[in-house]
Amino acid sequence: MSDSIIQLLLHGTWETIVMTFVSGFFGFVLGLPTGILLFLTRKGQILEQKVANRTLSVLVNIFRSIPFIILIVWMIPFTRALVGTSIGVSAALVPLSIGAAPFIARLVENSLLGLPPGLIEAARALGATPLQIVYKVLLPEALPSLINAASITLITLVGYSAMGGAVGAGGLGQVGYQYGYIGYDAVTMNSVLILLVLLVFIIQYAGDALSKRFDHR
Amino acid sequence: MIELQNVTKKFYQKDREVTALNGVSLKVPPGKIFGVIGTSGAGKSTLIRCVNLLEKPTSGQVIVDGKNLISLSNAQLAQERRQIGMIFQHFNLLSSRTVFQNVAFPLELAGTPKGAIKERVQELLQLVGLAEKANDYPASLSGGQKQRVAIARTLANNPKVLLCDEATSALDPATTRSILNLLKDINRRLNITILLITHQMEVVKSICDEVAVISNGELIEQGTVGEIFANPKQALTREFIASSLHIEIPAAYAERLSATDAEGLHPLLKLELTGQSVNEPVLSEASRLFGINFKIISAQMDHAGNVNFGILLIELSGNRDNYTAAINYFIGKHIKTQILGYV
Numbered sequence: 001m002s003d004s005i006i007q008l009l010l011h012g013t014w015e016t017i018v019m020t021f022v023s024g025f026f027g028f029v030l031g032l033p034t035g036i037l038l039f040l041t042r043k044g045q046i047l048e049q050k051v052a053n054r055t056l057s058v059l060v061n062i063f064r065s066i067p068f069i070i071l072i073v074w075m076i077p078f079t080r081a082l083v084g085t086s087i088g089v090s091a092a093l094v095p096l097s098i099g100a101a102p103f104i105a106r107l108v109e110n111s112l113l114g115l116p117p118g119l120i121e122a123a124r125a126l127g128a129t130p131l132q133i134v135y136k137v138l139l140p141e142a143l144p145s146l147i148n149a150a151s152i153t154l155i156t157l158v159g160y161s162a163m164g165g166a167v168g169a170g171g172l173g174q175v176g177y178q179y180g181y182i183g184y185d186a187v188t189m190n191s192v193l194i195l196l197v198l199l200v201f202i203i204q205y206a207g208d209a210l211s212k213r214f215d216h217r
Numbered sequence: 218m219i220e221l222q223n224v225t226k227k228f229y230q231k232d233r234e235v236t237a238l239n240g241v242s243l244k245v246p247p248g249k250i251f252g253v254i255g256t257s258g259a260g261k262s263t264l265i266r267c268v269n270l271l272e273k274p275t276s277g278q279v280i281v282d283g284k285n286l287i288s289l290s291n292a293q294l295a296q297e298r299r300q301i302g303m304i305f306q307h308f309n310l311l312s313s314r315t316v317f318q319n320v321a322f323p324l325e326l327a328g329t330p331k332g333a334i335k336e337r338v339q340e341l342l343q344l345v346g347l348a349e350k351a352n353d354y355p356a357s358l359s360g361g362q363k364q365r366v367a368i369a370r371t372l373a374n375n376p377k378v379l380l381c382d383e384a385t386s387a388l389d390p391a392t393t394r395s396i397l398n399l400l401k402d403i404n405r406r407l408n409i410t411i412l413l414i415t416h417q418m419e420v421v422k423s424i425c426d427e428v429a430v431i432s433n434g435e436l437i438e439q440g441t442v443g444e445i446f447a448n449p450k451q452a453l454t455r456e457f458i459a460s461s462l463h464i465e466i467p468a469a470y471a472e473r474l475s476a477t478d479a480e481g482l483h484p485l486l487k488l489e490l491t492g493q494s495v496n497e498p499v500l501s502e503a504s505r506l507f508g509i510n511f512k513i514i515s516a517q518m519d520h521a522g523n524v525n526f527g528i529l530l531i532e533l534s535g536n537r538d539n540y541t542a543a544i545n546y547f548i549g550k551h552i553k554t555q556i557l558g559y560v
Contacts, residue, residue, distance in 0.1 A: 122309035125269055125380075126323040126371070127299035129292070136325065140313040216354040217312045 005188055008175055013195050015089050016171035019161040020199075023093050024154050027100030034060065034101065035108025036134060046120065046130050063102040068160050071095050072167055092169035096160055100153055107149035111142045144215035151207025155200050162196060172196055218410040219245040219268060219378055224277030226263050226434075237263040238274070239434040245427070250404055250411040252421040252442075254457055255431035261414040264431065265382050268412060269301045270294060282377050299327060302371035302409070306383035308363040310355040316342070316366050317351040323373045341369040345399065361392035368399065372407070379403070381413035385420060393417075397424050418461035422446075422521040430454050447492020447524045462517050464528045466557065470514060474558040482559035484533045484540055485514070489553035492524035500531075503546050507539035532560060 034056065040046055041053035066074070072095040076086045079094040115138065123137045139146070165173020172192050180189025226238040237260045245251040255261045266272040267279060270286050279286045281301060289297060310319050320341050324334045342348045345365040355363055364384060371379065381400065385393040401424045404411050415421065421428050421442060429439035430453055438451045449455045466474065466485070475482060500511050511531045518527035533540055547554040 116307070116309070118305060118307055118309040119311065121271055122303070122305060122367075123322075123326075124271060124295075125298060125301070125303040126326060127295045127297075127374070128326050129295050132326055136322070137311065141311060143313060214313070217356055 001187060001191070005179070005191075008179070009172075009188070009191055009195065012170075012172040012175035012192070013199070016158065016161055016173070016196075016199065019089055019092050019096060019164070019169070019171055020154055020157045020203075023096030023100060023161070024150070024157050026093065026097035027104050027153060027157070028150070030097065030101035031104025032108055034105035036112070036138070038105060038109040039112040039138075040130070040134075046124070046133060060102040060105050063098070064106070066099075068095070068099050069163055069167070071099050072164055072169070087168035087170075089170045092161060092164045092171075096157060096164065099160060100157055103156065104149065104153050107152065108142075108146065111145040111149055112138055114145060115141050144211045144217075147207055147211040147214065151203055151211075154203045154207075158196060158199055158203070218247040218249075218282060219243075219251075219412055220278075220280040221264075221267065222278040222280070224264075224267055224274045224279065226260075226267060226272060227275045237434050238267065241277070241431075241434070241436055243429055243436060243439065245410055245412050247410055248404070248408050249426045250401070250413070250424050252425035252428045253412070253414045253431050253436075254416065254418065254421055254428060255414070256416060259431045260434040261416075261431055262382060263434075265303075265380050265412065265414045268378075268380055269298050269303060299323065299374040300376050300378065302374075302376035302379040304364065304367045304371055304379070304381050304384045306386045308355075308360075308367045308387075310363055310366055310370075312355055315352050315354055316347060316358070319355065319366055320369045320373055323370060327374060337373060338369075341372055344372070345369045359392070360388050361396060364388065364392075364396050365399065368396075368403070372403070372409075377409065379409050379411045381411060381415075383415060384413065386415070386417070393419070394423070400424060418457045421457075422461060422519065430457065442521050443492065443523050446521050446526055458526070462519070462526075462528050464515055464517050464530065466530060467515060470560055473560045475560070476558055478559050485557045485560050486529075486531050486533060486544070486547075487555045487557050488529040488531065488547060489527075489555075490518070490529070491526050491551070491553070493551045494526075495550040495552075496525060497550065499547065499550050499552065503543050506546065507536060507543045509533055509535040509539055509543050530557070 038053065038056055038060070041049040075095045075098065079091050080086050082094055083090045085091050119137055119141060120133055123133050128136065161169060161171050162173030162176070165171050166177050172195055176189055176192035179185050180192060221241055221243050224238055224241045225236070228235045228237055241264060253261055253264060263272055267274050268281065270279065284297060286294060286297060311322065314322065317338055320338045321334045324337060339348065342351055345368055347362060347365050347369070350358065350362065355366065358366065385396050388396060397420060400411060403409055413420065425442050427440065428442050428445050429436045430451060432453050438445065438454050445454060446458060449458055470485065474485065503509060504511060511533060513529060513531050515530040516527065518525060533543070544554050
């Protein structure tokens with residue numbers, strides 16, 4: 001393997017890591033509050049709101065049903081307006097974040113549904129306001145499962161970002177596509193694969209370890 | 218201190234309407250322990266949840282410490298709930314927090330400064346006897362210890378009232394007793410009014426001053442524990458009282474028991490003493506009067522609200538001709554007497 005290919009792979013790895021984690025971050029910025037709202041407005045929950053819950057739920061479902069590769073292309077005008085370009089890492093961050101957010105929202109909603117309902121009841125009985133219930137009860141209690149949700153999301157994003165590589169997103173996906181597929185270089189292709197597998201393993205392992213570290217049940 | 222006026226709660230499931238509480242009124246005087254007993258599904262849980270408005274009554278008034286809670290805004294209600302402690306059957310401790318942090322939780326909610334929290338939490342853990350467990354997580358505690366933490370947590374804001382939702386139902390008998398003692402102690406020392414719901418007559422008997430029986434969402438009987446034990450009017454109440462007394466004919470006697478009398482056999486009597494029975498040393502008196510000997514085979518006597526009650530199984534021997542007179546003597550003393558057979 002030539003030095004330039006190694007350079008390319010390293011650079012691609014770095015770009016994939018950036019895309020995965022930065023879009024994961026923005027995905028959570030959007031998806032976490034959405035997931036919390038989905039949970040709180042459900043029937044029988046403290047902010048029960050049928051209309052709001054339905055609306056939010058439909059919105060989340062619509063975005064979840066758009067295939068990611070279509071979402072990237074469909075969002076190009078919006079992406080261009082937001083970051084000024086439609087190719088490269090920063091352009092990929094926009095559809096990646098938007099694509100991850102509804103997925104994260106459902107994962108968060110599910111994590112919160114897994115908590116014993118008695119906890120909210122006890123907090124209410126102790127005089128907690130809805131906001132206090134969210135940041136003093138729901139989030140800390142669901143933390144282990146939220147960390148699991150984060151590892152699942154990040155692993156999905158590794159895949160999504162590689163997919164984005166085919167339409168100019170950069171990262172390992174692009175290296176694999178251009179040099180491996182179009183350039184017909186099996187060594188580069190396999191190296192990309194190994195790097196992606198490694199990345200996924202590291203995320204899963206770190207996620208499991210962190211989740212366990214915060215689990216006192 | 219706690220007053221429910223004509224509280225009704227209806228739930229709507231699909232198109233079905235379920236009345237969980239129907240016109241419930243009760244009054245808990247300051248400093249008293251009031252028990253509501255009922256079978257599962259009778260509406261106990263809904264009743265206690267209506268007191269701090271975890272469930273909002275469909276109609277009726279809820280007055281705690283002179284304040285009508287129904288008319289309060291959500292923010293005012295959250296404020297008022299800090300004066301109303303509550304503990305639960307399943308403890309509901311936060312698993313992500315240590316014992317110390319769990320007890321500190323309501324103080325954090327109220328915006329208490331850090332230093333004051335530390336002092337107060339230590340004092341509370343001392344009170345419930347768990348000072349050395351401060352840094353443990355709830356997962357490592359026993360059921361009784363968890364309930365103690367929950368009690369400390371709910372006492373943190375100095376509530377005037379404590380609601381106990383089946384607080385001992387998930388605990389073994391010995392732990393139940395120790396938690397009940399703690400509750401009684403809190404009631405006396407801190408002068409906290411307690412409203413508890415339970416399905417165990419044991420609980421009512423050991424710590425309550427007053428009791429109400431709930432069935433199908435209605436309070437069918439209420440009074441002081443003494444009155445209710447002395448003179449239960451409803452069949453369900455009698456059932457609850459009987460359920461706290463277990464007595465059976467020992468196997469060795471049951472085998473020999475014959476339905477008819479014969480030479481050489483002795484009658485086996487069951488005496489039921491209720492609050493109405495005359496409070497006299499009846500056995501020794503009957504023995505003197507009729508020249509009869511009594512052998513106690515099995516007995517369970519109890520004392521609640523200044524009333525003695527219980528069941529005795531006794532074998533009679535001695536002067537056969539006076540057996541009937543003795544039995545009539547017991548009946549005359551308002552003791553329910555029954556010949557179970559002859560042994």
